[in-house]
Amino acid sequence: MGRHTREIYNIALPAIVSNITTPLLGLVDTAISGHLGSAAYLGAIALGGTLFSTLYMLFGFLRMGTSGLTAQAYGAGNRRGEVVILGRALLVALCGAAILLIASPFAGGMVLRLIGSPDDTTLMLAERYFHIVIWGAPAVLCTYSLSGWLLGMQDSRAVMWMAMVTNVVNIIVSVALVYGLNMKIEGVAIGTVSAQYCGALYGLSTIRRRFHPEHAGISELLQRSELGRFFRVHSDIFLRTCCLIAVTLWFTHSGAEAGVDVLAANALLLQLFLLFSYFMDGFAFSGEALGGKFHGAGKADELRSLVRELMLTGLKCALIFGTVYMLGGETIFRLLSDEASVREVAGRYLWWAVALPLCGFGAFVMDGVMIGMTKTRGMLAGLGVAAGVFFGLYFGGRTAGMGNHALWLAFDAYLLTRGLVEYLIVAHGLRSKV
Secondary structure (H helix, E strand, C coil): CCCCHHHHHHHHHHHHHHHHHHHHHHHHHHHHHHCCCCHHHHHHHHHHHHHHHHHHHCCCHHHHHHHHHHHHHHHHCCHHHHHHHHHHHHHHHHHHHHHHHHHHHHHHHHHHHHHCCCCHHHHHHHHHHHHHHHHHHHHHHHHHHHHHHHHHCCCHHHHHHHHHHHHHHHHHHHHHHHHHCCCCHHHHHHHHHHHHHHHHHHHHHHHHHHHCCCCCCHHHHCCHHHHHHHHHHHHHHHHHHHHHHHHHHHHHHHHHHCCHHHHHHHHHHHHHHHHHHHHHHHHHHHHHHHHHHHHHHCCHHHHHHHHHHHHHHHHHHHHHHHHHHHHHHHHHHHHHCCCHHHHHHHHHCHHHHHHHHHHHHHHHHHHHHHHHHCCHHHHHHHHHHHHHHHHHHHHHHHHCCCCHHHHHHHHHHHHHHHHHHHHHHHHHHHHCCC
Protein backbone atom coordinates (compact mmCIF):
# COMPACT_ATOMS: atom_id res chain seq x y z
CA MET A 1 0.00 0.00 0.00
CA GLY A 2 1.32 3.45 -0.94
CA ARG A 3 1.88 6.34 1.40
CA HIS A 4 -1.39 8.05 0.45
CA THR A 5 -3.50 5.11 -0.65
CA ARG A 6 -5.92 5.36 2.26
CA GLU A 7 -6.38 9.11 1.83
CA ILE A 8 -6.82 8.76 -1.93
CA TYR A 9 -9.55 6.15 -1.59
CA ASN A 10 -11.26 7.90 1.32
CA ILE A 11 -11.91 10.82 -1.02
CA ALA A 12 -12.15 8.92 -4.31
CA LEU A 13 -14.63 6.18 -3.38
CA PRO A 14 -17.50 8.46 -2.28
CA ALA A 15 -16.81 10.64 -5.32
CA ILE A 16 -16.91 7.59 -7.59
CA VAL A 17 -20.22 6.48 -6.09
CA SER A 18 -21.72 9.92 -6.75
CA ASN A 19 -20.16 10.11 -10.21
CA ILE A 20 -21.52 6.70 -11.18
CA THR A 21 -25.02 8.13 -10.89
CA THR A 22 -24.13 10.86 -13.40
CA PRO A 23 -23.29 8.59 -16.36
CA LEU A 24 -26.23 6.40 -15.35
CA LEU A 25 -28.36 9.52 -15.66
CA GLY A 26 -26.95 10.16 -19.12
CA LEU A 27 -27.51 6.53 -20.03
CA VAL A 28 -31.13 6.73 -18.86
CA ASP A 29 -31.78 9.95 -20.81
CA THR A 30 -30.18 8.41 -23.87
CA ALA A 31 -32.07 5.15 -23.41
CA ILE A 32 -35.42 6.98 -22.99
CA SER A 33 -34.89 9.08 -26.10
CA GLY A 34 -33.53 6.05 -27.96
CA HIS A 35 -36.81 4.18 -27.39
CA LEU A 36 -39.24 6.92 -28.41
CA GLY A 37 -39.48 5.67 -31.97
CA SER A 38 -37.20 8.08 -33.84
CA ALA A 39 -33.50 8.84 -33.98
CA ALA A 40 -34.48 12.53 -33.88
CA TYR A 41 -35.12 12.30 -30.12
CA LEU A 42 -31.68 10.81 -29.52
CA GLY A 43 -30.12 13.47 -31.73
CA ALA A 44 -32.03 16.23 -29.90
CA ILE A 45 -30.74 15.03 -26.51
CA ALA A 46 -27.23 14.98 -27.98
CA LEU A 47 -27.57 18.56 -29.27
CA GLY A 48 -29.29 19.88 -26.13
CA GLY A 49 -26.84 18.11 -23.86
CA THR A 50 -23.92 19.55 -25.81
CA LEU A 51 -25.32 23.06 -25.51
CA PHE A 52 -25.78 22.82 -21.75
CA SER A 53 -22.37 21.22 -21.33
CA THR A 54 -20.97 24.16 -23.26
CA LEU A 55 -22.79 26.80 -21.22
CA TYR A 56 -21.95 25.25 -17.89
CA MET A 57 -18.35 24.54 -18.90
CA LEU A 58 -17.91 28.31 -19.04
CA PHE A 59 -18.60 28.33 -15.30
CA GLY A 60 -16.56 25.23 -14.49
CA PHE A 61 -14.14 27.49 -12.61
CA LEU A 62 -16.78 27.74 -9.88
CA ARG A 63 -16.11 24.13 -8.94
CA MET A 64 -12.47 23.74 -9.91
CA GLY A 65 -11.15 27.05 -8.64
CA THR A 66 -13.21 26.89 -5.46
CA SER A 67 -11.90 23.40 -4.76
CA GLY A 68 -8.24 24.34 -5.14
CA LEU A 69 -8.47 27.59 -3.18
CA THR A 70 -10.47 25.97 -0.37
CA ALA A 71 -8.10 22.99 -0.12
CA GLN A 72 -5.12 25.32 0.20
CA ALA A 73 -6.89 27.35 2.89
CA TYR A 74 -7.72 24.08 4.66
CA GLY A 75 -4.10 22.91 4.50
CA ALA A 76 -2.89 26.25 5.84
CA GLY A 77 -5.47 26.24 8.68
CA ASN A 78 -7.15 29.45 7.42
CA ARG A 79 -10.71 28.87 8.68
CA ARG A 80 -12.01 32.35 7.93
CA GLY A 81 -10.62 32.12 4.42
CA GLU A 82 -12.62 28.94 3.84
CA VAL A 83 -15.90 30.72 4.64
CA VAL A 84 -15.12 33.75 2.49
CA ILE A 85 -14.22 31.55 -0.50
CA LEU A 86 -17.63 29.83 -0.23
CA GLY A 87 -19.55 33.11 -0.10
CA ARG A 88 -17.57 34.59 -2.98
CA ALA A 89 -18.16 31.52 -5.15
CA LEU A 90 -21.93 31.52 -4.48
CA LEU A 91 -22.16 35.23 -5.30
CA VAL A 92 -20.42 34.73 -8.63
CA ALA A 93 -22.64 31.69 -9.34
CA LEU A 94 -25.85 33.67 -8.91
CA CYS A 95 -24.56 36.51 -11.10
CA GLY A 96 -23.60 34.03 -13.81
CA ALA A 97 -27.00 32.32 -13.68
CA ALA A 98 -28.74 35.68 -14.08
CA ILE A 99 -26.72 36.34 -17.24
CA LEU A 100 -27.65 32.95 -18.71
CA LEU A 101 -31.36 33.43 -18.01
CA ILE A 102 -31.42 36.92 -19.50
CA ALA A 103 -29.60 35.78 -22.66
CA SER A 104 -31.47 32.48 -23.13
CA PRO A 105 -34.56 33.66 -25.09
CA PHE A 106 -32.52 34.79 -28.09
CA ALA A 107 -29.21 32.95 -27.65
CA GLY A 108 -30.38 29.34 -27.25
CA GLY A 109 -31.76 28.74 -30.73
CA MET A 110 -28.89 30.66 -32.32
CA VAL A 111 -26.25 28.50 -30.63
CA LEU A 112 -28.10 25.28 -31.50
CA ARG A 113 -28.11 26.30 -35.15
CA LEU A 114 -24.42 27.13 -34.92
CA ILE A 115 -23.69 23.66 -33.54
CA GLY A 116 -25.65 22.21 -36.45
CA SER A 117 -28.57 19.80 -36.83
CA PRO A 118 -29.17 17.09 -39.42
CA ASP A 119 -32.85 18.08 -39.83
CA ASP A 120 -35.54 20.52 -38.68
CA THR A 121 -37.29 17.98 -36.43
CA THR A 122 -34.16 17.33 -34.38
CA LEU A 123 -33.53 21.08 -34.07
CA MET A 124 -37.11 21.76 -32.93
CA LEU A 125 -36.92 19.07 -30.23
CA ALA A 126 -33.53 20.34 -29.06
CA GLU A 127 -34.87 23.91 -28.73
CA ARG A 128 -37.87 22.66 -26.75
CA TYR A 129 -35.50 20.83 -24.39
CA PHE A 130 -33.25 23.88 -23.98
CA HIS A 131 -35.97 26.40 -23.09
CA ILE A 132 -37.13 24.23 -20.18
CA VAL A 133 -33.77 23.08 -18.79
CA ILE A 134 -32.21 26.59 -18.79
CA TRP A 135 -34.33 27.44 -15.73
CA GLY A 136 -32.13 25.14 -13.70
CA ALA A 137 -29.08 27.40 -14.22
CA PRO A 138 -29.11 29.03 -10.73
CA ALA A 139 -29.23 25.62 -9.06
CA VAL A 140 -26.53 24.14 -11.30
CA LEU A 141 -24.03 26.97 -10.81
CA CYS A 142 -24.60 27.08 -7.05
CA THR A 143 -24.09 23.31 -6.96
CA TYR A 144 -20.74 23.77 -8.71
CA SER A 145 -19.63 26.15 -5.96
CA LEU A 146 -20.94 23.92 -3.17
CA SER A 147 -19.28 20.81 -4.61
CA GLY A 148 -15.94 22.55 -5.02
CA TRP A 149 -16.01 23.91 -1.47
CA LEU A 150 -16.96 20.58 0.09
CA LEU A 151 -14.23 18.80 -1.84
CA GLY A 152 -11.67 21.37 -0.76
CA MET A 153 -12.78 20.70 2.81
CA GLN A 154 -11.85 17.01 2.19
CA ASP A 155 -15.55 16.00 2.46
CA SER A 156 -16.35 14.04 -0.68
CA ARG A 157 -19.09 12.13 1.15
CA ALA A 158 -21.26 15.25 1.24
CA VAL A 159 -20.58 15.75 -2.49
CA MET A 160 -21.63 12.13 -3.01
CA TRP A 161 -24.99 12.56 -1.30
CA MET A 162 -25.69 15.83 -3.08
CA ALA A 163 -25.00 14.28 -6.47
CA MET A 164 -27.00 11.17 -5.65
CA VAL A 165 -30.03 13.21 -4.59
CA THR A 166 -29.83 15.21 -7.82
CA ASN A 167 -29.43 12.26 -10.15
CA VAL A 168 -31.85 9.85 -8.50
CA VAL A 169 -34.60 12.50 -8.48
CA ASN A 170 -33.83 13.25 -12.12
CA ILE A 171 -34.14 9.62 -13.17
CA ILE A 172 -37.34 9.01 -11.20
CA VAL A 173 -39.14 12.16 -12.35
CA SER A 174 -38.05 11.81 -16.00
CA VAL A 175 -39.16 8.19 -16.24
CA ALA A 176 -42.48 9.00 -14.52
CA LEU A 177 -43.25 11.93 -16.81
CA VAL A 178 -42.16 10.25 -20.04
CA TYR A 179 -43.71 6.82 -19.51
CA GLY A 180 -46.46 7.78 -17.07
CA LEU A 181 -47.72 11.01 -18.66
CA ASN A 182 -46.36 10.53 -22.21
CA MET A 183 -44.52 13.89 -22.07
CA LYS A 184 -41.57 12.66 -24.18
CA ILE A 185 -38.66 15.11 -24.33
CA GLU A 186 -40.50 17.64 -22.13
CA GLY A 187 -40.65 15.03 -19.37
CA VAL A 188 -36.89 14.52 -19.48
CA ALA A 189 -36.35 18.28 -19.32
CA ILE A 190 -38.71 18.91 -16.39
CA GLY A 191 -37.20 16.01 -14.47
CA THR A 192 -33.75 17.52 -14.93
CA VAL A 193 -34.74 20.98 -13.64
CA SER A 194 -36.61 19.57 -10.63
CA ALA A 195 -33.63 17.48 -9.60
CA GLN A 196 -31.14 20.33 -9.99
CA TYR A 197 -32.94 22.42 -7.38
CA CYS A 198 -33.31 19.45 -5.05
CA GLY A 199 -29.54 18.87 -5.20
CA ALA A 200 -28.66 22.52 -4.55
CA LEU A 201 -30.99 22.77 -1.56
CA TYR A 202 -29.58 19.56 -0.12
CA GLY A 203 -26.02 20.87 -0.47
CA LEU A 204 -26.82 24.17 1.25
CA SER A 205 -28.56 22.46 4.14
CA THR A 206 -25.66 20.00 4.55
CA ILE A 207 -23.06 22.77 4.77
CA ARG A 208 -25.14 24.73 7.26
CA ARG A 209 -25.71 21.64 9.43
CA ARG A 210 -22.18 20.21 9.28
CA PHE A 211 -19.87 23.25 9.16
CA HIS A 212 -21.95 26.10 10.66
CA PRO A 213 -20.22 28.76 8.49
CA GLU A 214 -20.20 32.28 9.87
CA HIS A 215 -21.67 35.16 7.93
CA ALA A 216 -19.36 36.93 5.48
CA GLY A 217 -20.20 40.52 4.59
CA ILE A 218 -20.23 41.92 1.07
CA SER A 219 -17.18 44.10 1.78
CA GLU A 220 -15.23 41.00 2.82
CA LEU A 221 -16.36 39.04 -0.24
CA LEU A 222 -15.31 41.91 -2.49
CA GLN A 223 -11.92 42.55 -0.87
CA ARG A 224 -9.74 43.66 -3.75
CA SER A 225 -6.60 41.57 -3.19
CA GLU A 226 -8.41 38.28 -2.56
CA LEU A 227 -10.97 38.93 -5.28
CA GLY A 228 -8.08 39.58 -7.66
CA ARG A 229 -6.52 36.22 -6.81
CA PHE A 230 -9.92 34.55 -7.17
CA PHE A 231 -10.38 35.88 -10.70
CA ARG A 232 -6.76 35.33 -11.74
CA VAL A 233 -7.14 31.62 -11.00
CA HIS A 234 -10.55 31.48 -12.60
CA SER A 235 -9.64 33.43 -15.74
CA ASP A 236 -7.03 30.79 -16.65
CA ILE A 237 -9.63 28.08 -16.12
CA PHE A 238 -12.12 30.08 -18.21
CA LEU A 239 -9.71 30.39 -21.14
CA ARG A 240 -8.87 26.70 -20.84
CA THR A 241 -12.57 25.99 -20.91
CA CYS A 242 -12.96 27.97 -24.13
CA CYS A 243 -10.45 25.65 -25.81
CA LEU A 244 -12.28 22.63 -24.42
CA ILE A 245 -15.61 24.00 -25.67
CA ALA A 246 -14.17 24.49 -29.13
CA VAL A 247 -13.27 20.79 -29.26
CA THR A 248 -16.63 19.71 -27.83
CA LEU A 249 -18.68 21.85 -30.21
CA TRP A 250 -16.67 20.75 -33.20
CA PHE A 251 -17.07 17.11 -32.21
CA THR A 252 -20.87 17.42 -32.24
CA HIS A 253 -20.87 19.67 -35.33
CA SER A 254 -18.84 17.12 -37.27
CA GLY A 255 -21.25 14.32 -36.35
CA ALA A 256 -24.27 16.42 -37.27
CA GLU A 257 -22.78 17.19 -40.69
CA ALA A 258 -22.42 13.45 -41.34
CA GLY A 259 -26.14 12.78 -40.72
CA VAL A 260 -28.52 11.86 -37.92
CA ASP A 261 -27.30 8.22 -37.67
CA VAL A 262 -23.66 9.28 -37.21
CA LEU A 263 -24.70 12.00 -34.74
CA ALA A 264 -26.70 9.46 -32.72
CA ALA A 265 -23.93 6.83 -32.97
CA ASN A 266 -21.34 9.27 -31.67
CA ALA A 267 -23.70 10.03 -28.77
CA LEU A 268 -23.78 6.31 -27.90
CA LEU A 269 -19.99 6.03 -28.07
CA LEU A 270 -19.56 9.11 -25.89
CA GLN A 271 -21.61 7.40 -23.17
CA LEU A 272 -18.74 4.92 -22.86
CA PHE A 273 -16.30 7.79 -22.45
CA LEU A 274 -18.55 9.52 -19.92
CA LEU A 275 -18.83 6.36 -17.84
CA PHE A 276 -15.04 6.14 -17.64
CA SER A 277 -14.57 9.87 -17.12
CA TYR A 278 -16.94 10.14 -14.21
CA PHE A 279 -15.23 7.15 -12.61
CA MET A 280 -11.79 8.69 -13.12
CA ASP A 281 -13.03 12.01 -11.78
CA GLY A 282 -13.15 10.33 -8.37
CA PHE A 283 -9.36 10.04 -8.43
CA ALA A 284 -9.05 13.50 -9.94
CA PHE A 285 -11.00 14.78 -6.94
CA SER A 286 -8.44 13.08 -4.70
CA GLY A 287 -5.76 14.99 -6.59
CA GLU A 288 -7.62 18.26 -6.04
CA ALA A 289 -8.30 17.81 -2.34
CA LEU A 290 -4.99 16.22 -1.31
CA GLY A 291 -2.86 18.12 -3.80
CA GLY A 292 -4.31 21.42 -2.59
CA LYS A 293 -3.87 20.44 1.06
CA PHE A 294 -0.22 19.42 0.62
CA HIS A 295 0.52 22.47 -1.51
CA GLY A 296 -1.10 24.80 1.03
CA ALA A 297 0.90 23.15 3.83
CA GLY A 298 4.16 23.33 1.83
CA LYS A 299 4.71 19.54 1.74
CA ALA A 300 6.43 18.97 -1.64
CA ASP A 301 7.54 15.39 -0.85
CA GLU A 302 3.98 14.37 -0.06
CA LEU A 303 2.82 15.94 -3.32
CA ARG A 304 5.37 14.02 -5.40
CA SER A 305 4.31 10.75 -3.80
CA LEU A 306 0.65 11.59 -4.44
CA VAL A 307 1.24 12.16 -8.16
CA ARG A 308 2.99 8.80 -8.57
CA GLU A 309 0.24 6.89 -6.79
CA LEU A 310 -2.56 8.61 -8.72
CA MET A 311 -0.95 7.92 -12.12
CA LEU A 312 -0.50 4.23 -11.30
CA THR A 313 -4.10 3.95 -10.11
CA GLY A 314 -5.33 5.70 -13.25
CA LEU A 315 -3.45 3.28 -15.50
CA LYS A 316 -5.02 0.29 -13.76
CA CYS A 317 -8.50 1.74 -14.18
CA ALA A 318 -7.87 2.47 -17.86
CA LEU A 319 -6.88 -1.13 -18.55
CA ILE A 320 -10.03 -2.43 -16.86
CA PHE A 321 -12.39 -0.10 -18.73
CA GLY A 322 -10.71 -0.69 -22.09
CA THR A 323 -11.13 -4.44 -21.67
CA VAL A 324 -14.81 -4.12 -20.70
CA TYR A 325 -15.57 -1.92 -23.71
CA MET A 326 -13.71 -4.25 -26.08
CA LEU A 327 -15.70 -7.27 -24.91
CA GLY A 328 -19.08 -5.70 -24.16
CA GLY A 329 -19.47 -2.63 -26.36
CA GLU A 330 -22.04 -4.16 -28.71
CA THR A 331 -24.16 -5.33 -25.77
CA ILE A 332 -24.15 -1.81 -24.31
CA PHE A 333 -25.31 -0.39 -27.66
CA ARG A 334 -28.28 -2.77 -27.71
CA LEU A 335 -29.31 -1.60 -24.25
CA LEU A 336 -29.16 2.04 -25.27
CA SER A 337 -31.02 2.07 -28.57
CA ASP A 338 -33.61 0.17 -30.61
CA GLU A 339 -32.33 1.76 -33.82
CA ALA A 340 -30.41 -0.95 -35.69
CA SER A 341 -28.89 1.59 -38.09
CA VAL A 342 -27.49 3.63 -35.21
CA ARG A 343 -26.02 0.54 -33.51
CA GLU A 344 -24.44 -0.58 -36.78
CA VAL A 345 -22.78 2.80 -37.30
CA ALA A 346 -21.56 2.90 -33.69
CA GLY A 347 -19.98 -0.52 -34.10
CA ARG A 348 -17.73 0.79 -36.88
CA TYR A 349 -16.03 3.14 -34.44
CA LEU A 350 -15.99 0.99 -31.29
CA TRP A 351 -12.20 0.54 -31.27
CA TRP A 352 -11.68 4.27 -30.95
CA ALA A 353 -13.88 4.22 -27.83
CA VAL A 354 -11.91 1.23 -26.49
CA ALA A 355 -8.72 3.31 -26.73
CA LEU A 356 -10.19 6.32 -24.92
CA PRO A 357 -9.42 5.15 -21.33
CA LEU A 358 -5.72 4.54 -22.03
CA CYS A 359 -5.42 7.84 -23.88
CA GLY A 360 -7.34 9.82 -21.28
CA PHE A 361 -6.48 8.66 -17.75
CA GLY A 362 -3.46 10.95 -17.46
CA ALA A 363 -5.51 14.02 -18.39
CA PHE A 364 -7.98 13.38 -15.58
CA VAL A 365 -5.34 12.70 -12.93
CA MET A 366 -3.17 15.68 -13.82
CA ASP A 367 -6.15 18.03 -14.10
CA GLY A 368 -6.98 17.16 -10.50
CA VAL A 369 -3.46 17.72 -9.20
CA MET A 370 -3.07 21.02 -11.05
CA ILE A 371 -6.44 22.29 -9.83
CA GLY A 372 -5.43 21.53 -6.24
CA MET A 373 -2.15 23.38 -6.71
CA THR A 374 -3.98 26.18 -8.61
CA LYS A 375 -1.45 25.80 -11.43
CA THR A 376 -4.11 27.02 -13.79
CA ARG A 377 -1.71 28.53 -16.31
CA GLY A 378 -0.19 25.08 -16.86
CA MET A 379 -3.66 23.61 -17.37
CA LEU A 380 -4.35 26.27 -19.98
CA ALA A 381 -1.10 25.48 -21.79
CA GLY A 382 -1.83 21.74 -21.82
CA LEU A 383 -5.34 22.19 -23.17
CA GLY A 384 -4.17 24.68 -25.79
CA VAL A 385 -1.55 22.29 -27.16
CA ALA A 386 -4.04 19.40 -27.11
CA ALA A 387 -6.68 21.43 -28.96
CA GLY A 388 -4.12 22.23 -31.65
CA VAL A 389 -3.39 18.51 -32.02
CA PHE A 390 -7.13 17.77 -32.24
CA PHE A 391 -7.88 20.20 -35.04
CA GLY A 392 -4.68 19.38 -36.93
CA LEU A 393 -5.42 15.65 -36.98
CA TYR A 394 -9.11 16.16 -37.67
CA PHE A 395 -8.64 18.31 -40.76
CA GLY A 396 -5.71 16.22 -41.93
CA GLY A 397 -7.74 13.03 -41.56
CA ARG A 398 -10.78 14.46 -43.31
CA THR A 399 -8.60 15.60 -46.20
CA ALA A 400 -7.26 12.04 -46.42
CA GLY A 401 -10.83 10.68 -46.66
CA MET A 402 -11.05 9.15 -43.16
CA GLY A 403 -14.55 10.56 -42.49
CA ASN A 404 -15.79 10.07 -38.92
CA HIS A 405 -12.67 8.02 -38.14
CA ALA A 406 -10.71 11.29 -38.37
CA LEU A 407 -12.87 12.76 -35.61
CA TRP A 408 -12.23 9.85 -33.24
CA LEU A 409 -8.50 9.72 -34.01
CA ALA A 410 -8.26 13.43 -33.22
CA PHE A 411 -10.22 13.03 -29.98
CA ASP A 412 -8.05 10.16 -28.70
CA ALA A 413 -4.87 12.09 -29.52
CA TYR A 414 -6.26 15.23 -27.87
CA LEU A 415 -6.77 13.40 -24.57
CA LEU A 416 -3.34 11.76 -24.70
CA THR A 417 -1.63 15.10 -25.39
CA ARG A 418 -3.38 16.81 -22.49
CA GLY A 419 -2.15 14.23 -20.01
CA LEU A 420 1.43 14.21 -21.27
CA VAL A 421 1.87 17.98 -21.35
CA GLU A 422 0.35 18.49 -17.90
CA TYR A 423 2.43 15.69 -16.39
CA LEU A 424 5.63 17.20 -17.77
CA ILE A 425 4.72 20.63 -16.35
CA VAL A 426 3.97 19.27 -12.87
CA ALA A 427 6.99 16.94 -12.84
CA HIS A 428 9.31 19.81 -13.79
CA GLY A 429 7.86 22.01 -11.07
CA LEU A 430 8.23 19.34 -8.39
CA ARG A 431 11.82 18.51 -9.42
CA SER A 432 12.74 22.17 -8.98
CA LYS A 433 11.67 21.92 -5.32
CA VAL A 434 14.07 19.06 -4.52
